[in-house]
Amino acid sequence: MKSRLLLVEDDPEIARVVRDLFLREGYEVTWATTGLEGWEDFQASHYDLVMVDLMLPEMDGFALCKNIRWKSDVPMIIISARKEDEDKVQGLHLGADDYIAKPFSLVELKARVESHLRRWNRYRGTPVYEKKSDYTNELTIYWEQQKIKLSGNEISLTSKEYDLLKVLAQNPKRVFSKNELYEHVWNYVDGEGLHTVTVHIKALREKLKDPIKNPVFIQTVWGKGYQFIGELM
Template identity: 35%
Template sequence: MNKTSILVVEDDKAVRNLIATTLETQGYDYLTAETGASALMQAVSGHPDIMILDLGLPDMDGVEIIKKVRGWSSLPIIVVSARSEDRDKISALDAGADDYLTKPFSADELLARVRVALRRIRYDSARQGAESSVFENGGLKIDYAAGCAYVDGEEVHLTPIEYKLLCLLAHNVGKVLTHNMILKEIWGNVLPSDTPSLRVFMATLRKKIEQVPSQPKYIQTHVGVGYRMLRIVNSPEADA
């Protein structure tokens, strides 16, 4: 039995029940909240492993909840919202959400996002106690101490920017990083004119680490939003 506990924050009773039933059939424990205030209280007292969050709550906007939770916790947050505009996704992800799922959604897609979050939890737990100097994900290996990257045992020669991009994605494996977040971390500023340059660097990075750049298995594009490094476990698996 899976003892993972998931906090479902949703004011629409029908949607809340659908999500709860979907989780229950897979053996997950769950908590529910209908308001932002209740969600914050449950996040503190219920110690959930993951939060599934609707943005349109009656007492506060979901983005504010994300910001408040990020003030004290790295709890994986999956946004499930009817807001489908890129600016809404970017706002939530920049605030600290890990993933964004647009309503209506399928149960299989929701469960896939939950599995992505669980892989992030396992990865973070494995790193606790001592920060590893080596990152491994499928055939990809980064030796942080040596400043080198390898694919299937062969060293990949990266430019300084490509290496910084790869490390940033690796440190946030499983998490969607927006263009703004990446630009700020790599270049220290956020200018709309820099986004095309970021796409160019990401394309050259893919050519060096992906066997088939047009069908990437390591770096996933979220069109209009950003990028995510997929966590590869045993065999390659689609992360939705």
């Protein structure tokens, strides 16, 4: 079975050429025209490789790469007309695996995609996260079932509370700003929802019985955001 590709490109001429190339090769290709549409497509389905332009409406390619990498180790290739070294470095630091500048050779793009897919298919035999994770202070997260237990009792979380816990717990010790969490969990890129993040974090802490002053799971980093400090057993 051929791999599934996500192409996020707002230039219709480039996108159609790239899409048609891989369709002829037997791949399944989803084309998104904005960064936000690409992020929604990525969350809604499974992909084996993502190709991302940097200059995108609604959510730029840097933010999209960052969001995808928090969620998955899927190969990402940046395709961009921006050739500055700092853009390449920033994209790679955000988790992209490769960078190809426009205009580019379709033969070269195809070869790079095939190379990354070979490595990805070898890697996928070992998942990054097991089916469940046990933490000190009697917290267990069941990743596939999307549920948690505290002291042996199942805790009912809303979908947003679980998504917040998941992105924090799967990126331990990393500090997430409210803007980043709102963008990642609620799929919006404006700053109108910062209070929403605060409310959901508060509710999540209450359900985890995690005090603000002496937290064992979610710590506030004043002036910056939140980080997960739970220790794996």
